Amino acid sequence: MKNKKWYKYFIDYVAITFGTIIMALSLNMFLGPNTIAPGGVSGIAIVIQKITNGFVKIEVTNLLINIPLFIGGVLVLGKSFGAKTLYATIGLSFFVKIFPNSVATSNLLLASIFGGLLIGIGIGIIFRFGGTTGGTDLGAAIINKYFPGLSIPKIMMSIDLIVVVFAGIVDKKLDTALYSIISLYILVKVIDQILEGLSYSKAFLIISNNPEKLGSAILKEIDRGATILKGKGMYTGNDRNVLLCVVNRAEITKLKNLINKLDKNAFVMVTEIHEVLGEGFTEIKS
Incomplete structure (x- = not known):
C-alpha cells in the first residue's frame, strides 16, 4: 500500500510538471507576445509585462501574486491546498523563465485559439491530478469566505472579464480584448473536457x-x-x-x-x- 501511495504521488507530480510546461509554452509562444490575456493571474501577468515594456516578466508577477494568495488561502481556508498548489505555482514561473520567448505566430486569431487550447490543457492536467496554480480560483475562494453572498464562479468571471477588458485598454486595441475572450472561452471548455472526460x-x-x-x-x-x-x-x-x-x-x-x-x-x-x-x-x- 505504501509503495502504491508513493507511486501515485510520483505520477501526480510528474503530470503537474507536464501541465506547467504546457502552460509556460502557451504563455511564451502564443499569449504573452500578442498581449492576449485570457483572465486569471496569467492574464494579469501578461498585461503588466506589456505596461512595463517587458521589465516585469510574467514569471515574476505570477510569483508576486500567487505566493501571497497561497499564504492567505492557508490562513483563511486551511491547509487543504497542500504542496501540489505551491509546487505548480513555483513550477509555472520556473518554466516560463527558462523557456525562450519565441513568437509562434503574430496572427491574433491563431494565437488566441492555440494559446487558449494549450493553457487549458495545462490547467486541466494540473486540476486532474489534484493541484492548482493558485490564481483567481484561490482569490475567489478567499473573498467568498468573507462575502458568502458572492459565489466563487461569479467572482472568478468578474475578475477574468476585468483582466480581458484591461488587456484591450493596455494594448489600445478592441481586437485584443475580443481575442482574449475567445482564448478564455476555449480555455474553459478544454479544462471541462479534461476534467469530465472525452469518452462520453x-x-x-x-x-x-x-x-x-x-x-x-x-x-x-x-x-x-x-x-x-x-x-x-x-x-x-x-x-x-x-x-x-x-x-x-x-x-x-x-x-x-x-x-x-x-x-x-x-x-x-x-x-x-x-x-x-x-x-x-x-x-x-x-
Whole structure:
C-alpha cells in the first residue's frame, strides 16, 4: 500500500510538471507576445509585462501574486491546498523563465485559439491530478469566505472579464480584448473536457411493458447491466418499472435496435453523461 501511495504521488507530480510546461509554452509562444490575456493571474501577468515594456516578466508577477494568495488561502481556508498548489505555482514561473520567448505566430486569431487550447490543457492536467496554480480560483475562494453572498464562479468571471477588458485598454486595441475572450472561452471548455472526460457515455431510461425481458436481453446481447427503478404514471396512476442502462458510444445503436426489436412501444429517454465510474467503465481512483 505504501509503495502504491508513493507511486501515485510520483505520477501526480510528474503530470503537474507536464501541465506547467504546457502552460509556460502557451504563455511564451502564443499569449504573452500578442498581449492576449485570457483572465486569471496569467492574464494579469501578461498585461503588466506589456505596461512595463517587458521589465516585469510574467514569471515574476505570477510569483508576486500567487505566493501571497497561497499564504492567505492557508490562513483563511486551511491547509487543504497542500504542496501540489505551491509546487505548480513555483513550477509555472520556473518554466516560463527558462523557456525562450519565441513568437509562434503574430496572427491574433491563431494565437488566441492555440494559446487558449494549450493553457487549458495545462490547467486541466494540473486540476486532474489534484493541484492548482493558485490564481483567481484561490482569490475567489478567499473573498467568498468573507462575502458568502458572492459565489466563487461569479467572482472568478468578474475578475477574468476585468483582466480581458484591461488587456484591450493596455494594448489600445478592441481586437485584443475580443481575442482574449475567445482564448478564455476555449480555455474553459478544454479544462471541462479534461476534467469530465472525452469518452462520453449515454444513459437510457426505458419505460417498457416488459422490462425484465428487455433487461435480460441487454445483459446477454450487449453485456451491460441494467437497473429497474420504480415509477408511477401521473395520468393512469399505474405503477411502472423504469429500466436504467448506461452504455458507451459504440453500444448506443445496438441498444436502440434491441429496444426496437423487443418492444416497439417502449418510451425511451436518452441523456448524455460526461463521466461514468465503476465496473465496466472508468476505475474509481482515490
